[in-house]
Amino acid sequence: MTQHLAPASTSTYEPLGPIDRKLSNAVAAILNSVERVDGQTVARQLPTPELRQAVAARIDGIRRTLSPLDRSTAEKERAARAIAAMLSGWINARVADPQAKVATYVTTLADLPCWAVQSVCADLARGRVEGVDPDYPPSAARLHQLVEKAIAPLRKEAYALDTVNALTLEAKQPMEQERKRIALQLLDLRDRLERGNEEEHQARQRVKFEQNAAALTAQRDRVGREYAAFGLVPPSPLALSMTARRDMALRDEVDTFAPAGAVQRDGRPAGLA
Known part of the structure; x- marks a missing residue:
């Protein structure tokens, strides 16, 4: 999300105004149509070219305004002045080398935008930051947390x-390994649907066993x-059972299903080996 600037740049960035209400509503409508399909973000509708252009412009603005202060010499100087002014309000924060202490703060906050550092420092100096004891100066780490919190809404918006901007209407085709996994899951589902639970399967x-036993007995009696x-x-x-089993195995053949008492082509009783 950061924009790469030359280390010696003197550029400065200001806080970005709130998102346009119309753009915000349009983005919300698109996001409300989003669903997850196989781990991918898929939408039922896509932004229009005009909306994509507006979204891209807003993203570009957010990236600029969130540019870290260490990308610009001017930004680092502004941040240093804001930190020094804040710390001067606490007697117990005064040290022999105030410039070194301020430099430590600037180094800790180097990945954050200068305007956010200035804003939080001003609020701290006035005792307006909830959760921070106004009788004691915040450490560099605590100040970093407070600035992070201040810019969190912009990062969430971005x-x-x-x-x-990255939405698609259809999910991408799964990889070969994923297709195999899905195929196995479908086969397992089919097996469960066909078998039912274990009690039903048994x-x-x-x-089936009782039906086969009855059919075998009837076939043996007929022979x-x-x-x-x-x-x-x-x-x-035993021979009758073997013959009956053979006849059952060959029940799709014409002679096997001849009526009782019928004679085969060779003159033997139907079902006779």
């Missing part, structure tokens, strides 16, 4: 604007009757 298996109809001695129960 993030929202960047999000709007119940269906029991029903036995066909042997008897031709005056033949039925084979052993």
